[in-house]
Structure formats: structure tokens, C-alpha cells
Amino acid sequence: MRLYEFESKQLFENFKIPVSKRFIAKTSDEVYGFVENMAGSVVLKSQVLTGGRGKAGGIKFADGANEARTKARELLQMKINGYAVNSVLIELKLTVKKEYYVGVTLDRANYKIVIIASGEGGVDIEKTAVDHPEKIFKKSLSIKENLYSFDALLLAKKIGIPQPLLKESAYIIINLFELFKNYDAKLVEINPLVLTNDDKLIAADSRVSLDDDAVFRHVDLKEMGIETRHEEGEMTPRERQAYEWGIPYLDLDGDIGMFPGGAGFGIMGNDFIHYFGGKPANFMDSGGGPAPERIAKMLVLLDENPNVKAIFGARFGGISRCDDFAKGVIMFLKEHGLSKPMVMRMTGNMWQEGVRMFEEAKKENPELFEHIEFHGIETPIEEIAKRAVELAKEERGQ
Amino acid sequence: MRLYEFESKQLFENFKIPVSKRFIAKTSDEVYGFVENMAGSVVLKSQVLTGGRGKAGGIKFADGANEARTKARELLQMKINGYAVNSVLIELKLTVKKEYYVGVTLDRANYKIVIIASGEGGVDIEKTAVDHPEKIFKKSLSIKENLYSFDALLLAKKIGIPQPLLKESAYIIINLFELFKNYDAKLVEINPLVLTNDDKLIAADSRVSLDDDAVFRHVDLKEMGIETRHEEGEMTPRERQAYEWGIPYLDLDGDIGMFPGGAGFGIMGNDFIHYFGGKPANFMDSGGGPAPERIAKMLVLLDENPNVKAIFGARFGGISRCDDFAKGVIMFLKEHGLSKPMVMRMTGNMWQEGVRMFEEAKKENPELFEHIEFHGIETPIEEIAKRAVELAKEERGQ
């Protein structure tokens, strides 16, 4: 999960990485209030969890409170990569003499932590890595190692930090590394690290991405108001609902409700639907070994989503058992009812038991099953996907 | 430096090592006040920075507030190994089913951290190590390693912790290890770790010795009121004065004031005086490269100590320079004056300069030097020590 700039700058401050004094505002009037008391030009930065903010016009400069209010209003009405701007960060405008890049990230291929530095800051580091690999300097460390000041200082020297600032910049790099280690980060970046005209180093922009699976160790984040979220963009209301129910779920822009078992086939099934000419309305995964209640809730999410025209169900019981799955589906059918056509396939662990349960329930309440086409291991999953695409097409009346 | 039991138990509590609820009292009336509100028998433990408290009668049990007051009064009048008892720790008396030992210490010979555990708690672990080495279990780790729970659990199992408490005891051991690492400790001990009749584990006594040279890293200790002190016993007023002046100094029980250069000869010179039939009044070291002011203060400490009959001076200039040394002595003679006979030897770095300064000062104010016998490299230091013993004897009028 990615942090907002204002959140990651708070972490920077906690780790003694120099940042500007700043304010966060949710309305243009708040912006006016802050800027009124600031001497000098200010920069207004839209807070969004996506890249390319600068190019998209999400950063504006202003002289004085009035201009700031006007520009903030513009920002707060913008969408960047489709994501609404809900807040604006206000800082004094820096006088830039030079920009550097410093980052710490995972080198997953080699199972290392790598510190990356470049004399070319403020630009896309991945682009620099491709176009000018000679301008990028790295230091790889095993997870058990510390970053020593002499190594940090050598990096600082290589990227051309002026000599009087070498020691200070080495500590900035070390502190960034400490932040990375302390918060189980996947990526922390200062881009750019600005050298101002009066020879101060300041982290002008910041990026922090944390390992979702380690957030439980960092209770202070919650105290800071930092909640689990996507790497890019905030959760939609339905995603938030699913998250609270413990269901990995994403809204997509199609009309086929995806009700698969397993994240892997959740991803692949999404492709299959596209291959066969359809578009999924969502991604979903049941999580490992779901209880019947969770299965039922998965169907609620789909059935109540007005975009969904037909449902593609697939269950290959592994750690998740077909009997629990069947129990969940039946629970949903009885308590909620299915209003959309569904085609599904079920096999895997305890499939016989699952089939038996479906048959019994159907004998009891055949009307609950009228929208369901049921298949077992004998039908390739591709056929099921094709049928779901057909059903959605029919439903759309095409 | 060693912490008092009540201080180390506070650290234990911070590291989630189970300790009893406790009160610390400086007067018997305070003890009365606490015990009045406690249900059950209590234990009163004298707080002293020395071992063998139990054998010396420094731990007493009491039923009710009146008995507690009486016994506390006794404790607060005691001396243990010569150290006054200034405060008493009050805890509920534990019902002991079994006692264990758990400690973490340095294995200096092998440059390791070693976790030690034994099923024989509440006794001298060094004695157990000699008498019953088979009852002691160890795990050595390099400074870069962590103690894993499975290793802690194996130790717990070996010393016979009951199975239902294995996991809990493993975490006690791990937390003790974390405390050791976090505070730059030399030794941390739970002795005994008590298994109570109702099957709870409690650290009944605690010992924490920290590395004096790393205390600067642990500012929270000062906030807890934990100041630098000896490994055994508190500082005397003169030692405290010297400490504040930055002078390593110890009070001893003889009458020869020791004014050496270098800790090594400070220690050895103390032996020499004994060999030649004298007794030093102190240990002193100038510390590396002392300024003249510090040299002068060293002499003040000796001259104002009524126990000192004669002064033994030795300076072999290394990082400490003879010219600075001479400057300091002359400063003392002029500003304070020497009231006791002193024999001294000076050589080493910048000795010519030192000698020249003494000669000039003496020419100017011969009266300041009347108590000083001065030697250079030509006289073996043993002769100087012998002379100091003689001077003290003369002074005592023997």
C-alpha cells in the first residue's frame, strides 16, 4: 500500500529526514487560511495515490492567499489517472539549485535491499535506469546488514552532493534506509532531494510503499490515521465493504460478475472472459479456506452490484472445501436469492459432498436454482467462461 | 554499572517480563503505608548495589503493616558489604513451587552473547557452574544474531519448565535477551525465575549491569532517574565530585594520595604502595590527554582529603603531555597550595618542556615547591613509591 505524500513526509520527519513545513487542506478556504500566514510563494500539491501528478497538472504554484485559493479550487476538482483529488498539500516554494534521487527498494530477484541514488532527481528513475544507467548508483545489502555511514557517504559523493553536505546527506540516506527497515517497506523514495539556493538539502517529494502483509506490526500507522489501501488509488465503497468482510475484491468496468475460487484463477479467469469477448465487473478471491458465510457474502456483493449482468462461478476446492462452498451458495440462495443468471463449475476437495448438498437443496427448493447452470469436472473451465459471456450478452439484450 | 533491583524490574516490566506489583520506600513509615493496603504476607528487600543480600539478612518477611514497619526499620539501619541500605522494595510474598535461573551475559573470550539457563534458581550461578556444570544450559550467539523462539523454547525445556508454560517462558527468555541488546547490557539476570504454586512464572529477583560506555545511547535511563554509578555500591561524595570533574577516582582506606598518570599505572601503583608497606587513600586516573585544569583538580581532591598524609606523583606523558601536566601542577600550587609532602616523577612526551616550566616557576616562587621532591626518568618508579611510603610514615609520626 502506498502512502500519501503528506503521510510519508510525516514519517520522514520522524526519521529526521529534512522536509519543509507543510499544511494539508481539504477545501480551498482552508488553503487560503494557511497561505495567508505564509511569507513567499507556495506550492500546492494534489494528494493522490498515483504517479504522473506533475505532468497531469496536479502541482501548482501561487503567490499569496487569493491565488492559492483559486488554484486549490482547481486542484480539488481534478481527477488524476481517474482518481479524485481530495486534499492539497501546501508548502513554501523551494529555490532549486539541483535535484537528486535517493531511494531504497527491494531487489526481489536477488533477495536484497538496494539503495539507489542518482544525480538526476525529479525525473522518472526507471527511465534514467534505461537511458543513462551510468547515472545510477546502487548499494545492495542483505536483510541482515546495516547501511554504514561510509557506504552512504560514498553514494552521496558519487551523485555529486557538495562536499560540505556530504555527511548530512549520508545521514539522510541512512535514515531513509532505517525507515525502510522499520516499517517493512517495499519502496521509499526521495525524488527529488532538493539542494536549495541557500545550500540546504530538503526532501521535496516523497514516496513510501509498505508491505500490506506487515502492516499489523506497525500499530502506530493506524494511530497516524494510515489505513490499508491500494498501491494506487483509494478503495471504492464496494471494495471497502468487501475488505471489511475479509474478501479480496476489486471493481472493474465490465458486466460479468466473477465468482471464482483462488486468486490465481481470479486473475486468469478475468483474462479468459476478455479472450471470449466479455468484460468482468470485478476481481474477487475467496481467500484461503472460506467459511460458508464468506461465500454467501461474495455472492451478495455480485448480486447487489447493478453493473453485473451474469455471474461466472468457478470452484476448485483446495484449502477451500466444496462442501463449505456449497453450503455458502445455498445459504445465499435461501437468505438472499439470486436475481441474475449464473453458470458455475465445481470440483476439487469434497466435491461429492458439495454436489450432494446442491442436489438436496434443489429437491427442496427448486425455484432457488432456476438461474443456475451447474457443471462438474467433465466440462473444461473455458466452456464455462464462454457461457458466462453469452449469458451477459443475452441479459444485455444483444 | 549495576541497577538497583527496583530499577531493573522497571525495565523488566517495560520488556514484558512478568514481575510482581511493588513499592519502593525510603522510610519505615512509607513501608507501613504501602503494606496497610496489601492483602497477604509481604517481602521487604533492601536495595543495595552488592551481592549476598539474602545471606546478610537484607531480605525480611512480614505479616501486616506493623511488622513490616518494624522490619523495614531494621533493614534501613543495616549495612550490607559496607553499603548502607537507603531504600526498601516491598512485594507480596510469592508461594514458590520451583526456582529457575535465566541470564544473558557476555562471553568475552569468544566475543559472543550467551544465554544461560538452569533449573537451579535462587542460588549462585557461578557456583552451580562449578559444582554441577550439567545443570547449566547455554546458547551462544554472535552480536548480529537474534534469539529465535525455538532456541529459547529448547532452553526452557531443558531446565524443566512445565509444558503448559513453555511458550510463555520462551518469550520471557527472548524478552530478556532483547533487553540485553537494547540497553547495551553486560549482564541481565532473573534469579530466581519463580514458578508459583498457582503455576505462574514471575521474575522474583533481577540483576541488570549496563556498559557504562554505552549509557550515552540510552537517554531514557536518565529520564527514569538512573544515573551513572559503580558496579558495586554507590559513589562516595568525593567520588561523585571527581566524576563531575571528569576524573576517574575511587576512595580507598589508606593514607597515601595517589596522583599517577594513566589508569594502568594507577592500578599497578596501588599494588606497589602495598608491596612497600603503605596503603593508598585513593585510586585516580587523569583520563586521556588531561588539560592543566583537570590536573589541578586532581591535586585539589588529594590535598583536601584529610586521610591523605603524603602524595605519590607519577607522570609518563603519552597522550597526556608533560607540559600540560606541569602547567596543571603549577596552577594548583599557585591557586591552592600544597599542604602535604609529595614525591613525584615525570617523563614522557614533552618532558623537557615540563621540566623547564617547573624550574621557572620554582625560581619565581620557591616556597610553593617546598613540599615537593622531584625526579625524572633516571629514577626507577619503584624508588618513588618507596619514598611515598616513607613520607606518609614520617607524617603519621612513626
Next chain:
Amino acid sequence: MAILCDKNSKVMVQGITGGAGKFHTERMLAYGTNIVGGTSPGKGGQTVSGKPVFDTVVECVEATQADVSVIFLPARFVKEAAIEAIRAGIKFIVAIPEHIPIHDMLYVREEAVKAKATVIGGNTAGVMTPGEANLGIMPDIAFAPGRVGTVSRSGSITYYVADTLTRTGFGESTCVGLGGDPVLGSTFDEILWKFEEDEKTKAVVMCGEIGGVYEECATETIRKMKTPVLAMIGGIYAPPGKRMGHAGAIVEGKMGTAKEKLDILAAAGAHPCRTFLDIPETLKKLGV
């Protein structure tokens, strides 16, 4: 012949007394897997499905000569559990749990490399050598002994691929669940090379997905292999920046798109497949 495990593997289960541990121990035993015991700190001396439980791995190994361990524990305990197994001399470890913190896995990997041990997972369905050993949570129904090896980041994909191979008569030599987490105990290239060295394996189906770099890292190995490699990649139509179920399945910046992974693998000589049905057809064309 098989890779990683067979009927002679002496398998222990870490977390054997937990709900999932118990359930799957029973299932693995029912399949014929040679389960010899398990661990649960503080519960040594009990039994699960007739197999002895120990407090620590060291004790279990001493008593049972276990040489493989399957971990069924909450994710936050996997780091210590895996390191415990490695230090106790276990050379093959299957880490079933999902959501293992990334930094934890870096520690595990470091220990594993040092000890020349193989760790599979986290977030894996396990490893299956049909007819011999089922380590993990894979459903028996999909599998049959045969000549194609599979390695996948996803459990469900493993099942669908095996299902397809079984239905079409190829069967599987060994099926390896690499795991869905972002940092894995083993990589595609390491498993591919084990298949290359396995006589019984005539082809390998490799199923990757968006996120991470492990597919990309396999290209050199694929180039060196004589055994043909078929490649599927999930997530061609995945949205960027959104974690798709698996912690590892997320396109971050320009890293880890499915399209690029498939292109790189094809360039290295792998045979790309879009759907499961492409697999038997490709195998037939290759004469496997």
C-alpha cells in the same frame, strides 16, 4: 522419479495441532504421503492422526528423521518456523500460509541459501507428486501420475492445469506451487532446472502472473533447458496498482505486467499458452 518429494520423503508438519494442520495432515496421509510427525510448541507428546507431536523441530527430526516439513501456521510465525526447520537440518520446506511479510521472507531465503535448503511458498498450495506424496492442500481429484511437470504461482491454476493434463492423458510428474507472495522461497528458474534434471519429466508447464520478477528471471534457464517449457501468464487484463488476491499479484509502476512477462518468456523459447486447452494441443505438437 520426481522432484522435491516422493513416497520416500519423511514429512513433518509444523503447526500440526491447528485446525488446518490437522485437517490437511489427515488428507495428506489419506493420499499415502509418508507423514512421520509434527510440531506444536507446548504440545509435545500429543498425537495427530496417530503421528507424534513435538515441541520443536529438532526433537521431531531426532525422533523421526523427518527430511521435509510442511508449515501450517499463521503467517507471522512462518519466518521463525522456516528458520527453525532449516537449522534443524530439514532440506525441503513448504510454507503454505499466505500474507507472510516480505522482509521475513528475505530472512528465510538467506538462511535457506546458506544451508542449501529449498523453501517453497509462502501462499502455496504445496507440492504434489501424483501417486506418491501430496504436501499441502492440493485436491487429489485433479492429479494423475504422468510425464509433465508444472510450476505455478497459483494454487487454483495448478489444479486447472493438472485437471487438463489428467483429462488429456499426459498426467503430471510433480506439480509445484511456487506461491502467490511477492517474495518467494524459491524461484521459477530453480524449479525449472530441477525438472530439467528429472528423467520422468518430458515437458514443463510454467504458470506465472502479474507482479514481481520471477518469471523474467527464468529466461536464462529456459534457454539452457532441453525439456520444452510451456508458459501461461495471468493478468493480461489486470488493472495497475491493485493487488489481485495474491500479495504478489500487483503491477507496480512498469514492473510486472503480464504482457511483458509472456513476451520475454516466448523470446527465451517458451511456448506461450492462453487458456488451459492450449496446453494439451501444444504438448501434442511438441510430441511430448
Next chain:
Amino acid sequence: MAILCDKNSKVMVQGITGGAGKFHTERMLAYGTNIVGGTSPGKGGQTVSGKPVFDTVVECVEATQADVSVIFLPARFVKEAAIEAIRAGIKFIVAIPEHIPIHDMLYVREEAVKAKATVIGGNTAGVMTPGEANLGIMPDIAFAPGRVGTVSRSGSITYYVADTLTRTGFGESTCVGLGGDPVLGSTFDEILWKFEEDEKTKAVVMCGEIGGVYEECATETIRKMKTPVLAMIGGIYAPPGKRMGHAGAIVEGKMGTAKEKLDILAAAGAHPCRTFLDIPETLKKLGV
């Protein structure tokens, strides 16, 4: 011949621009020590006593081929400084500062052992090979080239012993200050063995003191040595539990009493000396 350093040693100084660093660089140069440069982060490009200053040890080694480093820095920076030197390939490091935290020295030792480097100190007066190299803060006046090696935990004791050896005509091969801290970069046995292997050294004077275990650890080496060893131990009359100047000079519990140390060393074949004057007499008796 000498141990650890001689006139060919290429010596650098870490912390060369500081007060003590500058002063002693000047002194060491005046003695004839082959100082080639030094470091001070952020001050690269300056000179001290005509010798170049670098920001990092790596740069200094590259430019000067330094193979020995003497550290003059505040104690809290010694850990990183020593590790920096070790990683830059320096094989002999003299850590002058006192009050280096114990845990820091454990890290340094671990790096040194891994790299087969020798670290002396902390809290050492340095190492002196009379007439060839003076590394540290020892006063020239005490020393003269000769045939007795010395190794001591104390600077002042080193001077008194050398003074005695010089006055009585034996002179010194090399004088090693082991250091007064509780955990030291090198131990008595390691230095004793270097003397054993040095042709020029006909006897060794070893001066220990209360505290720690390094004297005790030397017994096996002393037993193996052909070169005679004379032993002095300071602190026979030291009070327990009180740190005597040196952080390492403290009797803790039953550990580290002088009496026991002297007894153990004598039992191993060392010749005990009470005062400095005993040294030349013992040497004469031994025919050195």
C-alpha cells in the same frame, strides 16, 4: 623484523583533521612512521602535515595503498570507522579511543575475524616498533630497538616496562598496547603468538590487569611457546566492583581478580614479576 608494523607499513589516520589526530600524526611522522594520508568525511582534499585527507577509507587506500590505519575519533564512531577500514581491505587497525561501547566492539571483532584483519584496542596507546614505526600516542623517550616484545592492557605500564627495558639495555622488538577496554580487538594469545613467530623477539613481557578474561585465555598459547613469557598483573589490591580507570579494569563477582590471573599464568609457565625492576632480573636469569 618486528610484529604488526615496521618502517614499510603504509599508515593512514582516521580522524586526521581532529585535534588529537593532527597532533599525533605530526608526532608519528616525526618519529619516522610512514604516514601516507588520512580520512575525515567531508574534508577530502585538505592536507595534514603535508599528507592528503580523503572522505572515505576506500579512497585513501586507492590513492595511497595504505595497509595500516590508526583511529583517532570519538569512541562512538569507532565501530563504523573500524568496519570501514576492514571493508576497505586494511589488515591492521589501531583503535586509540577509550570508552568504545562493548557491543560495538563485538561487531568490529566479527568483521575483523571474517576479513582476517587485526584490530588493536580500544583504549590503547598504540603499537611501537622502536626505530621503525610509532602508531598511536606512545612517548618516544621510553623506547629503544631491542630484543624483548611487550604486550600490555595499559599505556602507562607499556611506557614503564619499555623504560625499564631500555634503561637496562634489552630494548624492545615491538610494544603492543592491547587496550584497557573490556572487550578488545585482539587478545593476549594472538599477540603472544605473533611474538613467538618473530625471530627478533627473544622474550615477551605480558602485562595484564584485573577484569576480563584475556589473561586467562593466554595460558594455552604460553604453554606452546618457546619464547619465554614474563607476566605482570596489576590490581592485586584492587577493590571489587569498582572500575579502575580502564573500563575493562573491574573485578565483577569472582571474575577477573589479579591474584588468580597471575597464578594461572605462572602455572602455564610464565615468569611472574611484581615490579618493573623484576623484569631485567628475570630476563638475566633466563639468559635473554
